[in-house]
Amino acid sequence: GFGDFLIHFSPTENQRFDQADLMRVSFTGAEANVCAALALWGKEVQLVTKVPDHALARRGLRFFNGLGVRTDHVAKGTGRMGIYFLESGYSVRPSSVIYDRSNTLFTLCEYEDYDWDAILADAEAFYLTGITPSLSEELLCCCKKVLAAVRERNIPVFYDVNLRPTICDIHRSREIFAEVSPYITHLIGNEEHLKQLLMIDAAASEDPARLRPFTETVMEKTGIGHVAVTVRRTPSASKAVTYAAYGDGKDFAVSREYCLDVVDRVGSGDAFSAGIVYSVLNGSSAEETVSFAAASCALKHTIHNDINYSTVEEIRRVMQTRGYDVAR
Numbered sequence: 001g002f003g004d005f006l007i008h009f010s011p012t013e014n015q016r017f018d019q020a021d022l023m024r025v026s027f028t029g030a031e032a033n034v035c036a037a038l039a040l041w042g043k044e045v046q047l048v049t050k051v052p053d054h055a056l057a058r059r060g061l062r063f064f065n066g067l068g069v070r071t072d073h074v075a076k077g078t079g080r081m082g083i084y085f086l087e088s089g090y091s092v093r094p095s096s097v098i099y100d101r102s103n104t105l106f107t108l109c110e111y112e113d114y115d116w117d118a119i120l121a122d123a124e125a126f127y128l129t130g131i132t133p134s135l136s137e138e139l140l141c142c143c144k145k146v147l148a149a150v151r152e153r154n155i156p157v158f159y160d161v162n163l164r165p166t167i168c169d170i171h172r173s174r175e176i177f178a179e180v181s182p183y184i185t186h187l188i189g190n191e192e193h194l195k196q197l198l199m200i201d202a203a204a205s206e207d208p209a210r211l212r213p214f215t216e217t218v219m220e221k222t223g224i225g226h227v228a229v230t231v232r233r234t235p236s237a238s239k240a241v242t243y244a245a246y247g248d249g250k251d252f253a254v255s256r257e258y259c260l261d262v263v264d265r266v267g268s269g270d271a272f273s274a275g276i277v278y279s280v281l282n283g284s285s286a287e288e289t290v291s292f293a294a295a296s297c298a299l300k301h302t303i304h305n306d307i308n309y310s311t312v313e314e315i316r317r318v319m320q321t322r323g324y325d326v327a328r
Helices: 030-040 055-066 116-120 137-152 170-183 191-198 208-222 268-281 286-300 312-320
Strands: 006-011 023-028 050-052 075-077 082-087 096-100 126-129 157-160 186-190 226-236 239-247 252-254 258-261
Touching: 023 030, 023 055, 030 055, 030 126, 030 268, 050 055, 116 137, 126 137, 126 268, 137 157, 137 170, 157 268, 170 191, 186 191, 186 208, 186 268, 191 208, 191 226, 208 226, 208 239, 208 252, 226 268, 226 286, 239 268, 239 286, 252 286, 258 286, 268 286, 286 312
Parallel strands: 006 082, 050 075, 126 157, 157 186, 186 226
Antiparallel strands: 006 023, 082 096, 226 239, 239 252, 239 258
């Protein structure tokens, strides 16, 4: 996974920014969260990023090392890390995010900062989100060079659209996607994000059957043969309804629908993406792939912070049962 590594601050006790005297500190990043989930599920993963050589960055890397994420190829330098502030919502009050991630070591990094030959030597998959190339022109240039190197080695590229309007407007996001899409083999995206990004004027519907023609349209527009689409409805900040679809060019499947009480929805998209990567690498069918990824996403909604601390067995249990008695 190649992406930003952020310091994450959140007010304690579900307070608002205006109230907070104390904040919890943790570490996050879209690609880092996917790496963490895959490591917890037994995959060997590398997080590739650039951070300052100071105590706080080292603490964050040690934390991810403890989850099983390798950081052998993290570049070091003098500068700053990006910061991400989250005010968790509740009921009718939505969550709120403040980013402070301009002019960091990572956003200003270059292709030459990393030993890509060593990084990609035994890679089975490369994971990237749309956030990374949208952070700076330097990163877009770096990502294009990396993706070209990945393609030369015939390594699958998993790409989560992850639109972030406060970081990059939709017009620029479309331009960036046009530059990187020829390298993508597996596309992951929220239905609404894909509609915006690809300018798809799909009829409004709640029928899951709509996702087959929608997925086919995405494939036609992008030329990408593997597409996963998530659907999320948010009746309130404390409730969520989610399901997903996946097509691999031959087969197509839709997951079951999950109606959830939300503990923390941040990172649930990363949990879904990790489920897609894990299942594809294991050779799972389209139905097994989307079912595992959707259950991973659902389970993450019940877990504080950005990482999906769920085992493969727990996710499969969610896939197979609708009972929630105490596990003894």
